[in-house]
Amino acid sequence: MKQDPSIGIMTPPLKGTPVSKHLNSLSIPILAIFGVLLVMIVYIWFISLGLWTQWPGITGDYVQLAAAFQHGSLSLDVKPSPAILGLRNPYDPGERRNLRYPKDLSLYKGKYYLYFGPVPALFMLIARPISSGPIGDQYLVFVFAAGILIFQSLLIMNLWKRYFRNISFWVILLCILFCGLTSPIPWMLTDARVYEAASTCGQFFFLAGLYFGITALDRPSISTSRLVISGAAWALAIGSRLTLIAPIGFVVLMAAFWMIRAYSRTKSYSRLVLSFLGLCLPLGLGLGMLGWYNWARFNSIFETGFSYQLAGPFIQKYSRVLFSPVYLLPNLYDYLVMRPTLSTVFPFLQAASGQGAGKFSTINLPPIYHEGTITGILLNTPFVLFAGLPILSLLSGTRRTTGQAGSDEKAPFRKWLIVSLTGSFLFGFIPIAAFFFVEIRYLFDSMPSLLLLSIMGFWQGHEFLSHRPALGRIYTAAGIVLLAVSILVGILCAISANAAQFQQFNPVLWNQLTRFPSP
Secondary structure (H helix, E strand, O other): OEEEOOOOEEEOOOOOOHHHHHHHHHHHHHHHHHHHHHHHHHHHHHHOOOOOOOOOOOOOHHHHHHHHHHOOOOOOOOOOOHHHHOOOOOOOOOOOOOOOOOOOOEEEOOEEEOOOOOHHHHHHHHHHHHOOOOOOHHHHHHHHHHHHHHHHHHHHHHHHHHHOOOOOHHHHHHHHHHHHHOOOHHHHHHOOOHHHHHHHHHHHHHHHHHHHHHHHHOOOOOOHHHHHHHHHHHHHHHOOOHHHHHHHHHHHHHHHHHHHHHHHHHOOHHHHHHHHHHHHHHHHHHHHHHHHHHHHHHOOOOOOOHHHEOOOOOOOOOHHHOEOHHHHHHHHHHHHHOOOEEOOEOOOEEOEEOOHHHHOOOOOOOOOOEEOEEOOHHHHOHHHHHHHHHHHHHHHOOOOOOOOOOHHHHHHHHHHHHHHHHHHHHHHHHHHHOEOEEOHHHHHHOHHHHHHHHHHHHHHHHHHOOOOHHHHHHHHHHHHHHHHHHHHHHHHHHHHHOHHHHHHHOHHHHHHHOOOEOO
């Protein structure tokens, strides 16, 4: 391949150039591994708050749940105090105001439970016997964040291999760095608690299921064994983060559609049933086990403990308005366009509490409504604007081939992939847009799908402009700028939002960083 040094994009090689293809096939995996390792080093800096060898712990809830499992119990070993049990209504934050108690646990019939999904605790069961010291939820966050990065990289490589061979390996490396370092993952690593452990675990298994599902379906003969792995991974995702049931349900329906499409042509209905069962049986088994877990604790297969949690807000009083269309406008403002403020000291960008309620002050919001520290996606991660290109191409019916043999045969699955990523993003985002509590970590239920769709759109735009070199160079340069801005803004806002952790655990580093004046 020939490379334009000003933009780093490969032009299509002439036919009969095996040396270029061989070099590219070697360069891609090597640079991908390099990118993953580089991002993991950054992850260690974030998770350790710059201490490197010491990883400060904020919560240890999953350690407690793993200990309970080890003792044959579903409730935590810690016992509620008589003062808590003696309250008329312990779920009322006003009555608990002057008492000490573990926050965000569920209290039911005199016992404490964890309302988060149990799957991360199973990994703690494995880690506890081999650990030389105390371990907290921050280790789970790191491990699952690293796993997410690996599966994102595998999906990026798969997209390149199947549809975008003309994209330079340097751009692929930048896209891996983008997926690994953009918001909200730096925020979650810097504030690694039980909430982030549940979210990262859920997204890890969601992406694992997506990878094995895509590689099972996008082949001449659908792989039932890969569908089994995909279904099991999605079951574990729901067992970590229940809200993922919506995007996973959508992708399962998309997978069923593709299987019906593929097997109806050959009238292989027995293989269709086998493939469908391979995907759905492990998923159904996982849901059944989760239902049993809920029943054994709360006598209801649908109750996770959320209704019994000792939360900051009085969620039991406002249970009917936890999800409501009334939150849509202020939440969309916060999640999409809430801007950071400029500062004269490091990190120069300050993330602030959401302002959606103030922007739509005419809306009568319930007293329970809360806006946390957040920066809108379009300002925090402007590269996601490219996600609109694949969607527009579907709506307009535009199709450009990649110049590869068999590109017409690949077009239907490429469309399937665009719809699946778009749907998984929307079904992950819409619930949080209608939720009473605004937090950056909730975006993680949908952001990985959006990031992959953005990369696909960026590459698709380059493909569309392949016959217009001048516009192609401008387009690519703009894309790389937006990619770099997304990484930089995401990192700086994550540091500012979690400045308290740096000041508490690494004050020396924080004092050194804040000496730098604004450029």
